[in-house]
Amino acid sequence: MRRAAPDPEIEARRRGEVPAETDPRxxxxxxxxxxxxxxxxxxxxxxxxxxxxxxxxxxxxxAVGRISQKMLTQTVRQMERDGLVRRTVHPVIPPHVDYALTPLGKSLGAAFCGVWLWAETHHAEIERARQAFADAGRSEVAPASAETGGS
Incomplete structure (x- = not known):
């Protein structure tokens, strides 16, 4: 995902105090x-x-790749419903429909950009942890009866 500029309002709130109570809504x-x-x-x-x-x-x-037409339709409709995508129908024959991110969708993309940056920063640590886990799994080959406590 392309790096997006952080939302100044969100960044200011992130640096502020954590509220004592969370609004259930x-x-x-x-x-x-x-x-x-x-x-x-x-x-x-x-x-x-x-x-x-x-x-x-x-x-x-x-552009998405390997997505069924049904899943693409369902997903863009949900994104449109939530205000993330704008669907524009052009009155021509055959019908021409365009999809674009709304400002709200772009701001969500900026929020997920933080996850991208986190992954980019910590990818080597994650790979080492995965390798250590895989190595430990190979060395911990135990009989099924020992794991389940059975005889």
Whole structure:
């Protein structure tokens, strides 16, 4: 994902004090949004639109890669419903439909850019941890009865 400029308002709030109580409406919204955007298709569509700008449906599908037409339709509709994507229908024959990120969608892309930067910063540590885990798994080959406590 292309690096985006951080949102100054969010950065200012991030540096501020953590509130003593969480608004249950905000907590519910965060859980809802994470559930929707944390799937790979939403993030890949977000990335494709951020990198390529406005795309037609078929172009978007190609940019995302290996996504079914049904899943692409469902995902862009959900993103449109949440205000992340703008769908523009041009009254021509055959119909021409464009998809573009809204300012809200762009700001979400900037937020996920932080995850990208985190991964970029810590990728070597993650690879070492994965290798250590794999190595430990190979050396811990134990009989099934010992693990389950069975005889």
């Amino acid at each position: 905000i907590e519910a919204l965060v859980h809802d949004i994470i559930g929707k955007v944390a799937d790979k298709w939403t993030l890949l569509i977000l990335e494709a639109l951020e990198e390529h700008g406005t795309l037609r449906f078929t172009q978007l599908g190609r």
